[in-house]
Each structure stands twice: as C-alpha cells, then as structure tokens.
Amino acid sequence: MLRLSSLYRFPMKSAKGEPLQQAQVDALGLAGDRRWMLVDAENGRFLTQRAFPRMSQLSALWNAAGGLSLKAEGLPDLDVPLPEPDANLRGTFVWGAPMFVPDAGDEAAQWLSGFLGKACRLVQVPEHRARDIPGSLLPEEKVGFADGFPLLLIGQASLDDLSARVGRPLEMLRFRPNLVVEGSEAYAEDGWTRIRIGGVEFSVAKGCSRCILTTIDPATGERSADREPLTTLKGYREREGEVYFGQNLINRSNGVLEVGMAVEVLE
Template identity: 35%
Template sequence: MGAALGLPASRLPAQPRAAWLAAAALGLAAVALGAAAWRRARPRRPRRLQQVGTVQQLCIYPVKSCKGVAVSEAECTALGLRSGHLRDRFWMVTKKGGHTVTARQEPRLVLVSVTCEDDYLIFRAPGMDQLILPSKMPSSHTVHDCRLSGLDIKGRDCGDEAAQWFTNFLKTEALRLVQFEKNMKTRLSRKIFPAIRQSYQVAYPDCGPVMILSEASLVDLNTRLEKKVKMENFRPNIVVTGCEAFEEDTWDELLIGNVEMKKVLACPRCIMTTVDPDTGVIDRKEPLETLKSYRLCDPSEKHIFKSSPLFGNYYFVEKVGSLRVGDPVYRMVQ
C-alpha cells in the first residue's frame, strides 16, 4: 500500500520492501530476457550481393592425388562436393603404418581415373586392367589408423584386390586404399593450420573442404611460363570465370547457387603443382618457381605460409546446398 501512496522504497516496512525489490528484479530480468530473445529472433541485416563471376567448372577428386571428375552440378556438403557416390577426397592411398601416399611421393597417382556406375567405382590406369569396387565398403573390412599431415584420421580398408592394384601400378612398397566414412572423426582445421580462426571439419583434403581458383589467375600465370600448365595442376573444386586475375583473393563470403561459403585461408602451393597431369612426371621446379617470384605472402603472414606461394583459396561451408556450372558467383557484402 505504501508504494501505491508513492512512498520511497527505503521507507517501506522490511517485508513489503523485500517483496517490492524482488518484483522489480524479476521485472528487469524479464525485460533483459525479452531483449535478448528479440535480438536472436531479429533477422541478420541483409547482405548486399555483388556478382564477381560465374562457375566455369566443378570438379570432384574422389581419391586424394588421383584424377578429378568434372561434373555439371554437385551437392556442397560440410565436407566438400558430392555427386552421387562420388565424394571429394573420401579415398586415399596409404603405406605401412597408415601414412598417406600422395603424388608428392608417387607422381603417377595423377594418372589414375575414377568413375561411378550404379553402386560401383571403376578405377583405370595406363597398362592396368580396370578395378571395380563397391562405393561403400562392407563393415567387416578393417578400419585403419591413418596419418595425414601429422594428424590422426581413420580409413576403412578397401580390400586386398585394391591394395594389389595400386601396388602393381606404382611398382612400389605395399600400399592400401582406404575410404573415409561420414561417421568417422574428422580433423579440425585449427590443428592443420593454427592460424585459422574458424573451426571446421576436414576429411582427407589438405586444408579445407572447398578450393576455388579463377580462370584469369591461371591465364596470368601462363603468360609468365615457357611451358604452359593446366588447371589440373592446381586441382580446384570450383573454377570461376568472368573476373580479374587474383580477384578471388579479395572474396570473403560467397553465395553460389544456394550455398554459402566463407574464406578461411589462401592455398599454399608445393611441388605437387609440378606434376604433369598428363604424364605423371614430376618437374620439381615449374610452375612453382615462377609462382614464388610474384605470389609470396605478405611479410606479416610469413609465419603461416613460410616460402610457399599462394594460388587459389580455401573455403568452408556455412550453408550447405547445391550448385552447378553456370551459376553466378556472388560476393556477400555487409
């Protein structure tokens, strides 16, 4: 009653004053909670879309270091591109101890092609009979502990026939082919590159689930080379046309189809780029040396990239969806 008469709270009797203060606190808490809920429910400020190019090519590399498969459309999952049973870098070759074997060590891996028919993968390589494997390995096959870029990851064994096929083709020590399964534990981006602020999942790709490169950047590089190189030397998932050379370095958030992606890191290049995709012969010099002459990182980033030149960019997927060749590539600007 005292509050109704307009008396100050300090002059209220002890019990009513405590009740009044409690009610006031509850009221303030309700207001705060309501404001927080409103902020959560309030839609994010719409981002302006600026078209920066068009998708010229989509490519899935089912087996790490082997040939890519060009597709006209693809699902874009959190772990990379997918078309039917073909998933980007969901298979890899390993040697004793589960250590990964790539074209850096065995350049002729780039001559192995993979296609999919019904529920089977068909592997082909020069001088070899084709190898046919089910797209999903039986659960009775062993799951191996593998090692990729210094980190542990699992892989289900693809059987003795596949192991012998790769061993015979490369004429090397005993090899195994393993398959990643989506219920297996992935590698965390921050453990691959501590400089990456965003935390996302990575299966068998080197650094990120999607790699983007522009046609203009390749054209620019080839003007500086005596022997021209192909896009296959760089193995991007998405090739963009209709932009300036290295314009992709400025793209942060992208919308392609209904897929939203965010840039996480420029792609540091290694001797893998010097493997001729048509012959499987490693040069160890070009185009790497030319890239080093004009594509080194800013000195402030040398602790991240060291002496590796940068060519293309890695993205992680913020919103999964589908995309196709011919889709506009939009930069999302706040």
C-alpha cells in the same frame, strides 16, 4: 558477371580428377571428393603425387553405387565397393591428424600395389569419421582426406595471368581446384571472405599454399624440368616462405552447384 565456369571432383586423393556439370555439396565439401586415399601398407602414411608422380595417371572415379572405379593402362578395370563404415578400420593420419577409417579390402590393395610398385592399402572416409578442419573451434567443421579444407577455388583470370608470366599455357588441373570462377580480375579471390553460388554459401578460409605437385603435368605425370610454375609463383606469390595460389573454402550450407551459376561476392 562472375560465374562458375568449371567443377572438378577428385574422388581419390592425388589421383586423376573428373570434370562435372553438376555436383552436390554435403558436410565434407563436394559429394565424393577426396573420400578415398592410398596409404603405405606398413605405416599408414598417406601417399600422393609428391612422392609418386605416377598417381597422376590413375583414374579413380566415384561411381553411382558410392564405390570407386579404378582404371590404369595395362591393368584390368576394377570396381571397388564402398566398405562398411565401422569395419576393418585402419589407422592413418593426414598432416599429423590421426584417423581411423575403413580399409577397402585385399583386391583393391593388390591392384593398387601393382600399379604403384609399392605395397599400399586403399582407405575411405565416411562422414562420421572425418577429421576436424585444422585450427577450427567449431565441431561441425569437418574435412575428409583433403589437405586442410573441404574445397579449393581458383579464378580463371589468375591462371591466365600465371600462364602469361610462365610463357606457356598451364592446365587448371595441375592445381586441382574444385571450383573455377570466371569474370573476375586476376587474384580477385584473394580479397573475398564470403561468397554464394546458387543457394550455397562459402567462407573463404585462407590462401592455398602450393608445393612440388604443381610441377607435374597432369596429362603425362612428368615433372617440369624448369620447376614451373612453382619457380614463377615464388617470384610474386611468396609470403613467409609459402607460395600461394587459389583460396580454400568451407561451405556453410549444402545444396547443388552447376556450371554456369552466378557467383556472388557477399564480403
């Protein structure tokens, strides 16, 4: 039987993730997931572990008030309130898509600039300021600050297979999925087009192309000297110059997900 074995939320794009036992699914995916983002203070370009691996050591967790709780070694903890949704708007863009979203204020910017060693600003995306899913013709299909789609799913057997090929155990968190499914064959998710977990249905949109970020150890923030697992993935998961691991999802309904729920493949 297929079941949901893990749930992860990543409140800030490219910061640490948090494991969950239960999560609400809303119009933009998991509630609170990738709703915050760091941007360059000068040009609004978004910042990630690709250029700043230190972000892997930043704890930026969604709190019950809807704000963000920041923690990092050597810095005092900081709770950032949810900004007003239509005030202090800052222009940014995610992979070419322009967005105008609220800035979280100077205190958060100073804290994060000190942590990163670069002048940056913290922004947040309310639902009505989300962007269209790339390539979608449906106006209701929106995404926050995730790269392209609201959710990412990986089969546990797929990671186990990759770990065996690399020759050492790999952490699931380096691939930053929201949903982990166990009980399937390795890469079975490649053939799914529609699934249901609990009362929530999902369309499987496309494979997730992977980048240098997968070579960063989520525990230490250090890049693998051997460029693994990207090197191994290129050997058997490359298509048309892109390396794929995991599947992007679009939720077709809202509801609650809980670890242990059955996963049903509808198509």
